Structure formats: C-alpha cells, structure tokens
Amino acid sequence: xxxxxxxxxxxxxxxxxxxxxxxxxxxxxxxxxxxxxxxxxxxxxxxxxxxxxxxxxxxxxxxxxxxxxxxxxxxxxxxxxxxxxxxxxxxxxxxxxxxxxxxxxxxxxxxxxxxxxxxxxxxxxxxxxxxxxxxxxxxxxxxxxxxxxxxxxxxxxxxxxxxxxxxxxxxxxxxxxxxxxxxxxxxxxxxxxxxxxxxxxxxxxxxxxxxxxxxxxxxxxxxxxxxxxxxxxxxxxxxxxxxxxxxxxxxxxxxxxxxxxxxxxxxxxxxxxxxxx
Amino acid sequence: xxxxxxxxxxxxxxxxxxxxxxxxxxxxxxxxxxxxxxxxxxxxxxxxxxxxxxxxxxxxxxxxxxxxxxxxxxxxxxxxxxxxxxxxxxxxxxxxxxxxxxxxxxxxxxxxxxxxxxxxxxxxxxxxxxxxxxxxxxxxxxxxxxxxxxxxxxxxxxxxxxxxxxxxxxxxxxxxxxxxxxxxxxxxxxxxxxxxxxxxxxxxxxxxxxxxxxxxxxxxxxxxxxxxxxxxxxxxxxxxxxxxxxxxxxxxxxxxxxxxxxxxxxxxxxxxxxxxxxxxxxxxxxxxxxxxxxxxxxxxxxxxxxxxxxxxxxxxxxxxxxxxxxxxxxxxxxxxxxxxxxxxxxxxxxxxxxxxxxxxxxxxxxxxxxxxxxxxxxxxxxxxxxxxxxxxxxxxxxxxxxxxxxxxxxxxxxxxxxxxxxxxxxxxxxxxxxxxxxxxxxxxxxxxxxxxxxxxxxxxxxxxxxxxxxxxxxxxxxxxxxxxxxxxxxxxxxxxxxxxxxxxxxxxxxxxxxxxxxxxxxxxxxxxxxxxxxxxxxxxxxxxxxxxxxxxxxxxxxxxxxxxxxxxxxxxxxxxxxxxxxxxxxxxxxxxxxxxxxxxx
Numbered sequence: 001x002x003x004x005x006x007x008x009x010x011x012x013x014x015x016x017x018x019x020x021x022x023x024x025x026x027x028x029x030x031x032x033x034x035x036x037x038x039x040x041x042x043x044x045x046x047x048x049x050x051x052x053x054x055x056x057x058x059x060x061x062x063x064x065x066x067x068x069x070x071x072x073x074x075x076x077x078x079x080x081x082x083x084x085x086x087x088x089x090x091x092x093x094x095x096x097x098x099x100x101x102x103x104x105x106x107x108x109x110x111x112x113x114x115x116x117x118x119x120x121x122x123x124x125x126x127x128x129x130x131x132x133x134x135x136x137x138x139x140x141x142x143x144x145x146x147x148x149x150x151x152x153x154x155x156x157x158x159x160x161x162x163x164x165x166x167x168x169x170x171x172x173x174x175x176x177x178x179x180x181x182x183x184x185x186x187x188x189x190x191x192x193x194x195x196x197x198x199x200x201x202x203x204x205x206x207x208x209x210x211x212x213x214x215x216x217x218x219x220x221x222x223x224x225x226x227x228x229x230x231x232x233x234x235x236x237x238x239x240x241x242x243x244x245x246x247x248x249x250x251x252x253x254x255x256x257x258x259x260x261x262x263x264x265x266x267x268x269x270x271x272x273x274x275x276x277x
Numbered sequence: 278x279x280x281x282x283x284x285x286x287x288x289x290x291x292x293x294x295x296x297x298x299x300x301x302x303x304x305x306x307x308x309x310x311x312x313x314x315x316x317x318x319x320x321x322x323x324x325x326x327x328x329x330x331x332x333x334x335x336x337x338x339x340x341x342x343x344x345x346x347x348x349x350x351x352x353x354x355x356x357x358x359x360x361x362x363x364x365x366x367x368x369x370x371x372x373x374x375x376x377x378x379x380x381x382x383x384x385x386x387x388x389x390x391x392x393x394x395x396x397x398x399x400x401x402x403x404x405x406x407x408x409x410x411x412x413x414x415x416x417x418x419x420x421x422x423x424x425x426x427x428x429x430x431x432x433x434x435x436x437x438x439x440x441x442x443x444x445x446x447x448x449x450x451x452x453x454x455x456x457x458x459x460x461x462x463x464x465x466x467x468x469x470x471x472x473x474x475x476x477x478x479x480x481x482x483x484x485x486x487x488x489x490x491x492x493x494x495x496x497x498x499x500x501x502x503x504x505x506x507x508x509x510x511x512x513x514x515x516x517x518x519x520x521x522x523x524x525x526x527x528x529x530x531x532x533x534x535x536x537x538x539x540x541x542x543x544x545x546x547x548x549x550x551x552x553x554x555x556x557x558x559x560x561x562x563x564x565x566x567x568x569x570x571x572x573x574x575x576x577x578x579x580x581x582x583x584x585x586x587x588x589x590x591x592x593x594x595x596x597x598x599x600x601x602x603x604x605x606x607x608x609x610x611x612x613x614x615x616x617x618x619x620x621x622x623x624x625x626x627x628x629x630x631x632x633x634x635x636x637x638x639x640x641x642x643x644x645x646x647x648x649x650x651x652x653x654x655x656x657x658x659x660x661x662x663x664x665x666x667x668x669x670x671x672x673x674x675x676x677x678x679x680x681x682x683x684x685x686x687x688x689x690x691x692x693x694x695x696x697x698x699x700x701x702x703x704x705x706x707x708x709x710x711x712x713x714x715x716x717x718x719x720x721x722x723x724x725x726x727x728x729x730x731x732x733x734x735x736x737x738x739x740x741x742x743x744x745x746x747x748x749x750x751x752x753x754x755x756x757x758x759x760x761x762x763x764x765x766x767x768x769x770x771x772x773x774x775x776x777x778x779x780x781x782x783x784x785x786x787x788x789x790x791x792x793x794x795x796x797x798x799x800x801x802x803x804x805x806x807x808x809x810x811x812x813x814x815x816x817x818x819x820x821x822x823x824x825x826x827x828x829x830x831x832x833x834x835x836x837x838x839x840x841x842x843x844x845x846x847x848x849x850x851x852x853x854x855x856x857x858x859x860x861x862x863x864x865x866x867x868x869x870x871x872x873x874x875x876x877x878x
Contacts, residue, residue, distance in 0.1 A: 095584035251429065264415055
C-alpha cells in the first residue's frame, strides 16, 4: 500500500515537473535546458512570499506570473533568433539557465533557503499514515493534467498549438500566427515550470542549483512522451514506478538513475517512445 | 595575384604551395612545443599549475570540437570518458603504486576502459535513422550514470569525496606542465592533420548530410561509433594525465556539468576550428582560476551571458571573428589548388551477366491504412533505360525509396543482381551497385565540388587520413558530366555557391562516380533549362548504351521520356498498369485517360 502510494505520488510529482517542458518541446521542438532555472525561480518565489509574510499558497500565482514573464522575454530574445538552429537553441537555453542561476545566487546567496510548509502532517489512508502534502500533489497533478487537456482539446490556442505540432509550415500558410503560438506556449511552459518549483519546495531543499537535479529526469520523460501529454502521464507512471521500486529494493543510487537509463533504452528500441501506444 | 600568372607557372606553383601548406602544421607545432618547453622557467608556480590543468582541458576541447564542430555530434559525454580515465588511473595507482608496472597498467586502463565505454555509447547513440538530438541526450545520460556509479563505488572510488593521496609519476610541476603541453600539441597536430586531410572531409560530410553519406556507400553509423570510441580513448588519456598532475580525482570530473562547460569553451573559442577551442579553453580556464576566487558568481554570470550572446550572434565563436579579418587580408584569400582530374578505367568485374540487375516481385507498401504500392512486379536488365511515369501520388518516389533502402517496411521481394535487399541499410545497397539521385539535389553544402566527388569515390578508393591527394580519379562517365556542365572548371568552388542546375549535375556526377550497375534518378530534370536537360539525357543514354548499366528514372516531362527511354513503366494509384516500349505506352489510350484525369475509381 505504501509502495502504491509512493509510486502514484512520485509519478504525480514527475508529471508536475515535466508538463511545462513537454509543452515547449511539442510546439517549439527544442528541449528547454533553462527548465531547471524556471523551477528554481518558482521555488524562490515561495521564498519571497514567505519573507513578505504572505500566505504560502499565494506563491503559486506569483510563480506562474514571474515564470511566464521571464519565459516571454527568453522566447523573444533568445529562442526566436535561433529558430533555424535547434541544437544551438538548446545550448542557448543552457546558457540562460546559468545566467538565471547566478543572478539568483547574487540576490539570495548560495545557501539553502527555508520555506514554510504548504501543508504539514499526515493523513491516514487505507491503514497507512501518509504525507498529506504528497496526496495533495497527486490531486494537483490531476488538476494540471485536466487543465492541460482542456486547453489542448477545447480552446483556440490548443487547436493552433496542435496544428503547429503536426505541421508548422502548413499551419503558417493557413494563417495561424505561429510566432505568437510559440511565444504563448513558451510562456505557459515556463509558467508551469515555475509553478512546479513552488510545489517542490516542501519536498526538496531550495538552493540556486536545485533545478538541475530535476532537469534530466524531466528531459528524458519528455523525450519518451514525444509531445503527447497522455504519453507523458504513462511515462511518469512507468518510470516513476521503476524509480520507486529500484530505490526500495535494490539501491537508492541506482534508483536515481533509473529514469534516465530506462528512458534511453526505450528510445533506442522504439524511437517514438510511448507516444505510439 | 595568381590569376595573372601564365598557366604553366600556375601549375608549377601549385605543388610547391601544397608542400608548404602541408608542412605548416608541423612547423607551428614545433614552435609551440619550444615555447611551452621554456614557459615554466618564466611563469610562477600558480600559473604553471593552473595552465597544466588548462592544457589538459584543452585536449578535451579538441575532442569535443572534432565531434561537434566537425562531425556535428553535440556531445556532453566527453567529461564521462575523462572521468573514467582519471578514476581508472587513480584506482590502479592506489592499489599498485607508481611502479613501472602500475603506471603501465594505469595507462592501459585509462585508454581501454573509456574506449570500450565509447563503443557502447556509440552503439546506443547511432543507428540507422537515429536523430542528432537522441545522440545528445545519450551523451547527457552517460556522465550522470558514471557519476552515480562513482558514488556507489564505496571505498574503491572514494564515493563522494573522491580519491586522493595515491602515488603519481615522479615529476615536479614543471614536468607535468611540459607533459601536458606535449600531449596537447600532439593531439592538436593529429586533429589538424586529420581535418585537413581527405578523411577529415568525411566528418564534415557527416555533419552536412548524413543521408547522402549513406547513399555514397559510406557507413555513417560505423564512422560515428569509431570516432566516439577513439575520442573517448583520447579523453581517457587526458584523465590519466589529470589524475597524475593534480593527485586527486573527484566525481565532478566526470559530471555532466563539466561536460557542458567543455561545450561552452568550444563554442566561445570557435567550433569547427581547432586553435579556437584550444586557445579559448586555456584562456577561459586560466581567467576563471584567477578571477573566480574574488568574484565567483559574477564570473559565472559573465561566462553564461557571453555564451548566450556568442551562440546567437557569432555561432562560429571568436575564431570566426579572427578568421574573417584574416580572409580580408590578401594572404588569406588564396584559393586552394584544385586536384587534377584523371580518368579511371572501368571496374573489370562489372562484366555483363545474365541475371537481371533488378527484380521486384509482388512488392506492396502501406502507411497505416493507406496502400501506396500494391502487387508490383518488375524486372530490369543491363542496358535498359526505364522511365517510371504516372500522376502525382502514384507511388513513384515510394518505389524508388524501397529500391534503395531495404529497411523501409515493405512486403514482397526486391533483389539487386540476385541479392535480396530486405533489411539492408542504404549503404549496403550502394555496395550492391545501386546509385540514387534524389529529387532535391543532395550534396555536401560546406564542401567543394572536388571534395564531394572524392567522397563519392571513398567507398572504392578510400580516403587519406593524413594528406590531400593531388589527383582525383573518376570514371569517364563522371568526367563527361563534369565537362559537359562546366563543373570541371569549378572544382574548388564550395557547393553552396552553385546554381540549382549545377548542384543537380554535381549530384549526378557523384552518383555516376560510384560506378553503379543500377542508377535511380528521381526527376533529374526538374527545374533545369532545356540545355541542361539535353546534357543529362545524353549522359544517361551514353551510360546505358554500354550494356552494363541500367537506369530507372522518375520523370514528368513526357517529351524527355520519349526521347531517351528504352522502356516505360506506368504507375497509377500504387499499381503498375502498363509496361512496354515507348511506342506502346505513348500510343496507349490508358495513359491518355490517366493523365487527363479520367481513370479514377
């Protein structure tokens, strides 16, 4: 039971962390290395909220706004000029990640920051005491997933985004402002990443390099999901389960590289990953 | 300057100049070695120690540059190979001490372990239809895995604190400085000779157009895997030197952050040049050692900002800036001498045989529910010039693709000269004697005309890893194409400057240079002028007239088809509806209705 809860909540957290990256990968076809930096920015929004003495949950809208604003700037000044050089765009986002990380270090120092717990305590569920926050995270992941699905399937932006994902040239010739779609999606992706940063604060220590630790896992999950949010959910469940099981029964160190190694092998065998299923 | 010289003097000047330019890297290397040998006498201890490390890092930068700048493989994995070499050294020296045997074992391990890991990584990263992004992703995963294994290694690897206090080579810091300098010079010189040699062009060709490499009979996968393994070994030796010089190895040495730093140094210095990354790495690492004590965060911030700015504004790095200034000078504008074209006798083995060159039996192909080809039977013998006609969407290009790539999922059987091709990659099919010209001219944009042609001959004649051949041997038919289109006077011209028609002609010459038994041409005359069309028609007729070669071409221009074909095959909605002589087909009622759109349903 404990194991099942661990698997579900781990998958939920992975999903929250990766969804912003997935949006950007799907539409812009680049892996956004600054993703780790957006997570960190979000976490520091929680720090700032706490310093101002506000309700810690207020950090969520703040982080989304800050992330989206920074994402907009990054898309305009860094990603757009590199539209025709995707590998260079990846490198530039890595450089951007360094810059953001150092700016945070200059502003807040290198030390670990303490943040107020969003939700403390445990709940008894089916006979085991379980962290209330992790259960809430599960709910939040479901909410974000639903919101995402509705946006993609039911809104005009979602329709344009799907068109760009399938065939950008055709979408443009049909009069869709693909540049705007890219900008908006990048802003939303960065906003979601920052939001995820806030949600991570109760689970991990907050320091200027915290994002990097999450980056590779998110990165591999998105590669395997290949721009499909349902495939991402499936990948989070499968690889989250692998991580939890290997950490529990074999070794935590092997568990920490389980996602990266397994995802790499899956991609080698089936280059389209989970999206074909 | 040279343009004004009489022809004979130009011809005499060319070899002399070539000898000079061939000696240049060696001369530069000797001068650099002398300067670096003396350097420790005038530098303080701090500078000597830091520069030793910087020069070892510069070796890694050279390997990253060869992979990324030349061969187009963006890699973060060199740090892992470096770390494996350093840890192998430290672990063996901890266990056996710096005895002659211990040192020899450490060198061997630092060479072999990374090379084996490189082979495995290469196998994982490169396969038929793998993407560059996938290779980069794998190169990210490798250092992460290596670091976690180091953490898991307990006493063996010293876990998170690393290994320290092992015996090392009996050198002072000056000795290590000179050793690192020598190593850097040897590696850079070897890389320099390689990239200037004909074999170096193959790396650039891989970066430019991997598919074209495969369709020239080169095995891109094998080249990439070998390059990865060889450069992993070089990184491993750098690790050996680092472990000895610093006396300490730590997990960070193998980490992906270090891997990204290497990429940053190469990008700032100038990918695709060798001196750029070497000097860039030394300068940045030396500056970092001096500045990061006082301004640790500001230094990283500046470096990160500079990196982003360089990637966006100056993708060639600082070396590109210097290169532009150099080319603005008269001395920098010299054109390299073109190789001499010589005719090569036809391959005597390629005698006409009784087996048909191509047999297709009951071929079918579908994309999901959409059937593109169905029930195709076809037999083509030497000497035939078969035109494949049919309206758009009839399956002509798909058929061509199936004939040249056995990994396409199709059912039925295709055999080239009696050998079934199911499952064979394009380069193996080229080995069976198939040459394919694409609809959109597929050449190597950053290479010269002569280099493109030389790569087309590489599967027959090989490529020199150390020098540039002074002659370029091509089959007579390829020479004819060049002569008729005037490309023989443009041998040193970069292909990106050629016109559309010239590119088409060059690709045709490259395909002909493969000496194929079966030539596949997808709309070879699309977008060409009347004169260019006539030239291509003449070449094709002459090629097949010998009775040893067959050609299949997809063509929309029915006048052209009528003029040159010996046989016409009509495809319609994925089926072969007509197969006969020019008279049969052109006079057919069926063809007329298909082309006037009346035969649907």
